[in-house]
Amino acid sequence: MVDNYDRIIEKISKISNVDKEDIERKIEAKRAKLSGLISKEGAAQIVAAELGISFDNERLKIEELLPGMRKVNVVGKVVNIFPTRTFKTKTGDEGKVANMFIADETSNIKVVLWDTKIISLLENGTIIQGSSIEILNGSMRDNEIHLGSFSEMKITNQEIGEVKTGKMFRTKNISELKNSDNAKLRAFIVQSFEPRFFYVCPSCKKKATQEGDGFICAEHGKVAAEKRALLNVILDDGTETIRTVAFQDNLAGIGLTDLENPEETIKQKEKLLGKEMFFHGTVRNNKVFNTPEFIIERVEEINPDSLIQELEN
Secondary structure: OOOHHHHHHHHHHHHHOOOHHHHHHHHHHHHHHOOOOOOHHHHHHHHHHHOOOOOOOOEEOHHHOOOOOOOEEEEEEEEEEOOOEEEEOOOOOEEEEEEEEEEOOOOEEEEEEOOHHHHHHHHOOOOOOOOEEEEEEEEEEOOEEEEOOOOEEEEOOOOOOOOOOOOOOEEOOHHHOOOOOEEEEEEEEEEEOOOEEEEEOOOOOOEOEEEOOEEEEOOOEEEOOEEEEEEEEEEEOOOOEEEEEEEHHHHHHHOOOOOOOHHHHHHHHHHHOOOEEEEEEEEEEEOOOOEEEEEEEEEEOOOHHHHHHHHHO
């Protein structure tokens, strides 16, 4: 998937009929004028406005939604609804918030509901999982649609094709990552640590604790626990570095295949340094260090032929 900046450039070029190269020159000039204190995406939005282009009130596919957009209109199918939560406002009143995911033929996205009238559509069963809905006047915060008191959500009869419900990974630089992002990084492994081992329940895969000569699972009691491993590495893509966690299922893909042989493990760890790959994963906050870390969900070798074709396109 292309990143947000490339999607903005593509859209501006298509609407304005201006070459992408000319648009990028305008964006770099705008960033230079502002001493680089604005992101490329932000500068692109300013250039779009100067060209008389507004994305407000335009009906878009989910894949076309960009951070910072206002008055977002989109149609999708509800694929997941989470329980409504209550909270105390600054004035001491009780507020509500609800989350759900919608999907269309291009992608899926989290929708955050802040208005009680809209939330009531979920609570009274008007909108359920599987409903086709239309969202009007939403706003994009990072990679989420937020609906407030000026927003609208309603059932639609518009036909929606086969939707994409799997986790979508957007290509990003490490410097752009935010908590909860699902991202695809092209980066080098510049540091690796010693593998750590732990035990899990064979049934639920949750961590099992050792008691005496055996292991106990909180849900299944005494179990024959499975030994698992994880590896911490540091990734660097030229914009920044990030501490990264690879669990057992991805260790072989990275290049760590023999954890039972200490000498072989050392050799394989040395070969990891400087290795460049695509890493798909999710950003979360490490509670111990209070810093973001990247949890690898899939790794992919870099295919030079595919990369050349992608760059040419």
